[in-house]
Amino acid sequence: MSQDSIPVTVLSGNLGAGKTTLLNHLLRNAGERDLAVLVNDMGSVNVDAERVAEDSELEVSGGVAELSNGCICCELRDDLETAVVRLARDREFDRLIVESSGISEPEPVARLFTTSSRVAARYEIDALVTVLDTRLFLDSFDGTATPKRRGADPESAVDGDASTRPLSDLLIEQLEVASVVLLNKTDLCDRDELERAETLVNALQPAAELIRTEFSVVDPDRLFDGDRFDPATLGERAGWQRALAGDEHAEPDSEPASHGPPGTDHDHRHPDEVYGVDSFVFRERRPFHPERFHEFLRSLPSSVVRSKGIAWVAGRDVKVEISQAGPSIRATVRGPWIASLPEVDRQLYRSNRPDLAWDDDHGDRRTELVFIGTDLESSRLRSDLEAALVTDDELERAETLENRFPIEPEDERVLREP
Template identity: 30%
Template sequence: MPISFNFGPENDPELLAQRPKTPVTLLAGFLGAGKTTLLTHLLDNKHGLRIGVVVNDLASVNIDSQLLRHDHGQHGQVEVAELQNGCVCCSSAEDLFSAVQTLVMRSKDHPFEHILVELSGVGDPQAIRDNWALAMECQLPAALLTCLARVITVVDASSFAHDWQDTRKALLRNEAVVHDSRQHPGRSQEMVGQLLANQVELADVLIVNKCDLASDNEPQSTLHVLQALNGTAEICQTHFGRAPAERLLPLVPFGLRPQEAGCEKGYSWTQTAREIQIRMPIEEHVKGKDIECVVRKRASTLGLKCREVVAGTLAGEVCGDAIFEIEGCPERQVLLCLEKKEPGMWNHLWKQSAPSCGHQHCNGHCLEEKLRRADEVKPKFQSFTFERRRPFSSKRLQRLLEQWQDALSSDCEVLDMGCCALKAVLRSKGFAWCDGEQVLHKHRWQSAGRCISCCSEDYWWHHLSEEQRRFRCGNPGAETEYRELQKKWHVDWGDCRLELVFIGAEMDQKTIVELLENCLLTTSEFEEFKEKTSRMKVPRSEFSIGKLFGKLEDNAQVSAEDADTQLLRSLGVGCSLREAAEFEAVD
């Protein structure tokens, strides 16, 4: 089913927003970590839950989906949708929503309690989150009927610690990345390192798998890195992916899993998508004239004239009058059949409020038990933030990054400038302000193990004109980001800054800070930098309508700038910023 914005009045966004959302769990992890094994184990131990599965594979033939469909799809409790020849984080992002949309729309009358999405080995959970946020903003039904509830990342206890220090072996294990590495070898290794870090940092649950294949020290080394990168995630050590399903899957939202039958004092009931049946036992001497039955659109009463047994406000609307009948001998009972006005499963026979915990119990057990943490003692990690309002010298910074790389592959005895202190850094990330060719651009700083990079990204907001800022605010989430910057807006440099976070064990913070400060522009260099950037402007072509929709005709009666402005304002882009007060700048 292709993605569409028109699904009829019954799927109006306001109506969909009121329905309980199916929780979506992302299964992430590098190639060979054991994601499919874990997925298979969860499906084998789903305890009656209806689960939709989306399998993403970069190969031309999706073997995983075929195996899952053969083993589980035939039982009716699992539906499998497959994606292939692309990663749902980028080129096949639309296919992911199409697959999820197909699952949720096909099962509207009996929705899934969970949807599991197995990402490819190079899948980045953050990209999925960003795509989901965009889909919510566009009010796609697939996003309105679901929520990203949990990220489970699987790591290989026998190889993760080695991959973290040296990504070359991990690179060779993934054919899709190998193909790219032939063209950009350095960039591909950096990508693998950052990918491993992102998959761990964004996880709500970390599965340390293949512990049976690891040596004595490998699980502890893996835990050491995982706890440094993500100290809040629950950690579960397993082999063959044997983790308890009730501890991994998120809670089923109240109202999502309807009750198909019930037994109350004096009566019982069952339901299908189209009908409700209520049964009331009666004594042998009771006749039809002794039975009192009243059915309205949203209410029902059933009992004997001497006593009322079944009464209340129904959870949904029924059609017209209903006829009861007496059946059974010698155990007699009254059978009352109610036809639902709209097909679909009700949460319960009667209208009722949600349980105080906010979730529906599954099989008599509320899934609130959390994962066990590893028994090993946590190592003592520390972190610090390096913040400055002065840019780096690109040349000196490049020299430091090269020395950092050397430090990770050399003994401290052969290093100078105290670079051995950088060996204690497990992870660093943030924003960098640099001189050089991309002086108007923000730089993304990341290090993960031996993978270190500082690459230019978007322009700093400070260097954009007012109209360019309004244009950028049309991107999902950009306006919120822009308004958040007022907390750190500088009177002279706006959002331009250095903001780096370092994480490690027993780091020499003083020495690392000195190394970074030595890379800053000197006072005289900073003055030259100010003069240089004062004459530079971001090209209009970077934020023009002409770049998006093609160049304007030569005989256009309005200028390109006026056309851009008129179209932007007609679309409402940046409208809320026109009357916005100036930011309260900080020194």
């Protein structure tokens, strides 16, 4: 970290997980550190900022800067940028803590500190801390917890509206980018539940440091002095991404190999090798039958906690991203296949991507999906996926098949919800 940069710790976690309790604990135990805090809440009155100010004997207009009535990862991004630049200009602190709303994704917040020239010149993130309500985390992936992540007025949400996704979606987004994960409220779980929670967290985010806490009590040194964030790997740390990378050159039935970032002294191995959670990678250069694939996804067993990747769906000449988190499954268009572009554009893209896997018949069209879960029946999953592929006859009339998958750029469809 640059000597002149202000270190930043970003706190995220679902509503009620214990973020504000953690923040007040850090303020009360700051020692010689001078901390500045930026608190975001979704209401017109920033309740969290008031609680922080009250509990820590700080004035909201002084040591605590607040952003209200919005989410710092989206609507209030410009306000966040202005606030942190102003704080740096009037600097009277050693470290900035950003507590995001319980319905915010931490990745866009982190990218502000790494991509905005005004902000990156003054700050440097050293940790993305996600606080988990351990009991709720387990329940979410057992299909018993169904709180919505956004949408103050549930009656105003249309069917399939992406703004009212289940809690499991948000937990995944907050977890997969974390560099530190606090398993909080551990006093409400027994030993077996805690071990299961740790297993799931380690499989979903194997690069994060995991800390068990009660009432968000943790030694501040474990959060402040680790320099655990690497902006170069933001968005590339999730367990499903590591499974894909490790399986890239493996034969379908071979054992997964250890792999890790160059220059590190750790091997980041597949979850089934380290944590007792299975991972299964499926690759195929034949498209799925849209109805059979849709039914496969909707029938995924509860043992599959997370699945992610790109699917080739017949009748949709676009990349369809599949994202499943517990009971929630959604499909999003992530652009066209390069093979579907005009020849001039196709050649340009290929010349700029010499490592692009290309097939003489299908170009870059293919499916790459990762499944992570407990007690996975990999052979059964593979068999069901292969049965969902189109036959030659079906491929010839692909455009006439009933198709529930999206086709427009960035279009998203909810395929399953609690």
